[in-house]
Amino acid sequence: MKEKLNYRPVQENRFGDYAFSGELEGKTIKQVKKNTEGLRYPSIDDLLQVVDSKYKxxxxxxxxxxxxxxxxxxSVENKCVKPVxxxxxxxxxxxxxxKF
Known part of the structure; x- marks a missing residue:
């Protein structure tokens, strides 16, 4: 028997992601660690210290x-979910x- 899945919009995320809770088909759903800082992480200023040009x-x-x-x-432990x-x-x- 399927249990009802409860969801609510995440307040700090305006892109339509939902926070899920409850059980689905007897399995507990785990929260995924997400980046809630949006486009502020990683910082463009920090990145430009590594790469000398924003175009590069x-x-x-x-x-x-x-x-x-x-x-x-x-190759690193990621906070971000998307490939970029x-x-x-x-x-x-x-x-x-x-190398350029």
């Missing part, structure tokens, strides 16, 4: 995000470099 930063992040999306693997956020975190941790 965008290029590197886009290329790495494409690889992350295809492979589903990131994961790529920016890797750049900030200096796990990704580019």
């Amino acid at each position: 930063l965008a290029y590197i992040a886009a290329k790495r995000a494409k690889i992350i999306k295809k492979d589903g693997y990131s 956020g994961k790529a920016l975190e890797e750049i900030l941790e200096k796990k990704v470099t580019a």
